[in-house]
Amino acid sequence: MHIVLSGYFGFHNTGDEAILYSMIEQLKRIQPNIRITALSNDPLHTSTTYDIESVNRWSLPAIFRVIKSADGVISGGGSLLQDATGPRSIIYYTSVINIARLLKKPVFVYSQGMGPIEKRFGKLLTTFTLNHVDRLTVRDEDSKKLLESMNIRHDIDIVPDPVLGMKVPEEPSKWLLEQQIDEPIVAISVRPWKTEKYLDKIADAADRLRTDGYTILFVPMHGEGDEKSSKEVLKRMREEAFILPADCTIQEKLKVVSESELLIGMRLHSLIFAAVSAVPFIPLSYDPKIASFAALYDVGPIFHVEHDTWDGDLLYQEVKNIEENRERIMKNSQQLTETYQSQTERTAAEALEAFSS
Numbered sequence: 001m002h003i004v005l006s007g008y009f010g011f012h013n014t015g016d017e018a019i020l021y022s023m024i025e026q027l028k029r030i031q032p033n034i035r036i037t038a039l040s041n042d043p044l045h046t047s048t049t050y051d052i053e054s055v056n057r058w059s060l061p062a063i064f065r066v067i068k069s070a071d072g073v074i075s076g077g078g079s080l081l082q083d084a085t086g087p088r089s090i091i092y093y094t095s096v097i098n099i100a101r102l103l104k105k106p107v108f109v110y111s112q113g114m115g116p117i118e119k120r121f122g123k124l125l126t127t128f129t130l131n132h133v134d135r136l137t138v139r140d141e142d143s144k145k146l147l148e149s150m151n152i153r154h155d156i157d158i159v160p161d162p163v164l165g166m167k168v169p170e171e172p173s174k175w176l177l178e179q180q181i182d183e184p185i186v187a188i189s190v191r192p193w194k195t196e197k198y199l200d201k202i203a204d205a206a207d208r209l210r211t212d213g214y215t216i217l218f219v220p221m222h223g224e225g226d227e228k229s230s231k232e233v234l235k236r237m238r239e240e241a242f243i244l245p246a247d248c249t250i251q252e253k254l255k256v257v258s259e260s261e262l263l264i265g266m267r268l269h270s271l272i273f274a275a276v277s278a279v280p281f282i283p284l285s286y287d288p289k290i291a292s293f294a295a296l297y298d299v300g301p302i303f304h305v306e307h308d309t310w311d312g313d314l315l316y317q318e319v320k321n322i323e324e325n326r327e328r329i330m331k332n333s334q335q336l337t338e339t340y341q342s343q344t345e346r347t348a349a350e351a352l353e354a355f356s357s
Contacts, residue, residue, distance in 0.1 A: 001355060002035040002070045003027065006096045008078050010040030010057065014221040015163070015269030017049075018250050019077045022162035023110065024050055026348035034352075037066050039096065063099060072355035073100040076110030077139060077162055079289060081130075083122040090122045094129040106134040108351045111159050113268075113289045114143035123150050130154060135354050137347060140292035161293075163272045164337060165344030166254065173255045179242060183215040186319070187260040187279075189270035190229045191222060193286050198305035199229070202264070202284075203236035204312025209319060210239035217260065219253055220246040221267040262322055264315070266305065268293055278334040280322045282315070297336055 005023060008016040020038060027034055039057035040046035046054040055062040067073060073096065080093040100107045109130065117123050127150045130136055136152070137159045138144050144156045186209050190202065206216045218233065218241060220226035227246040234241050244256055257263055257270065258277035265271045266284040271293055274281035283294045285304045294302055301318065303310045322329060 001031060001352070002037070003351075003355060004067050004070045004073045004100075005036060005038045006057075006073060006075045006093065007038075007080065009038050010042035010046050010054075012042070012045075012223050012247075014250055014253055015267060015272075016078050018163045018166065018254075018269055018272075019161070020046070021050060021250055022165050022344070023074065023077070023348070024052060026162060026165055026344060027352065029345070030349055031352055037070065039063060039066075063096065064103070067096075067100050067105055068103050070105060072106040072108065072134075073097070074108050074110045074351060075133075076112040076137075079113040079115075079287075081112065081122075081126050082115050082117060083119050084116050084287070087119065087122060090117070090125055094125050097129050097133060101132055106354055108135045108354045109133050109137060110351060111137055111139045111161055111347060112143065113139050113161075113292070115146045116288065117146065117150070127151055135350070140289070140296070142288055142292045159347045160296075160340040160343050161269075161272055162344050162347070163269055164276060164340040166273075166276050168258045168277050169251045169255050171251075171255070173252055173259065175244065175248065175252060176256060176259060181215050181217075181242070183213055185217050185256075185260040186214045187217050187219050187257050187263040187265075187270075187274075188230075188233070189219045189221055189263065189265035189267045190226065190233060190284070191266045191286070192225050192229050193266075193305055195306055196232070197308075198284065199233050200236055201310065201312045201315060203233050205264075205315035205319070206233065206241065207237050207239045208312070208316045210237075210241070214261070216241035217256070218243040219256060219263075219270060220244065221253070221270050223247075226267070261326075262319060264319075266290070275333055275337055278330045278337065280326060280329045280333070282318055282322070296340075297333060 009020050037053040040054045043054035136154045137157045139161045218230035230243045254273045257273040263274040263281040271281050283290045285302045291302050
């Protein structure tokens, strides 16, 4: 069987690379001899990193050629169909789906987070396209509600993000060993955003936690942009902190998060890394997908980076609250993750079934 994967791959975003890694692992676990080709912004990196085939996602002839030779297309996961960053994302990903339809190839929409979709054009294009796929799965209730409001006639199933199926590496983090950190770690994941008020609040809370004896470790999930935001918080701090190198592997970042006492995170997949590791997390929201994921683990409160309803002291106090309830939170997280992991395996199996019928 030959499957084409379409997503935000090859941009060196840890979250999306973790999605690709997870889907490959889950599909190969069921069908070891499966042939997989990813549409990538960096085909050489994708091929060498994941031991699959890859073609340039911007080459229309290459896309037509590989889809024509395949048994089907998986679109996802991640937040592909959204216009918050402009119309190009919806145009691109629906175009790949519609090329598959033109070539009479089945399409499985795989655990996508939908929206926001504000523009009428984006809604029309999304509705037309998704009403003609073979299987439609989303990763949260909010995504399902959005599609239902857009007159999607297709059955919509909610399935976990494939990254919830990842396993924490057994090998220790070489980077952590080299730092010789002997204090409990609070990991922090931040990203660039249109306001910078949240940076001061995080810095304030981080200083308080450092005074309490925690090591503060920033984990950039998306290259230089997240690394720069981490440095911006560090500039605002009085105390010292570490920044994990942005080019660390997916596995190393997951391992570092797993060895932390707690994670404070903006990036969705930093929160997912924490959940997989049964590490308590505090969500810093900039997008509805953060609150949607937090709801899966009954986590609150949500600190929105654009709101003035919280400050560094409230963030610090939430860490103290988690300290008091740590065992209960970890047990609940572990039980939920075990359930979600079995569901990720089922989703991969259902995708393969869609292409073999």
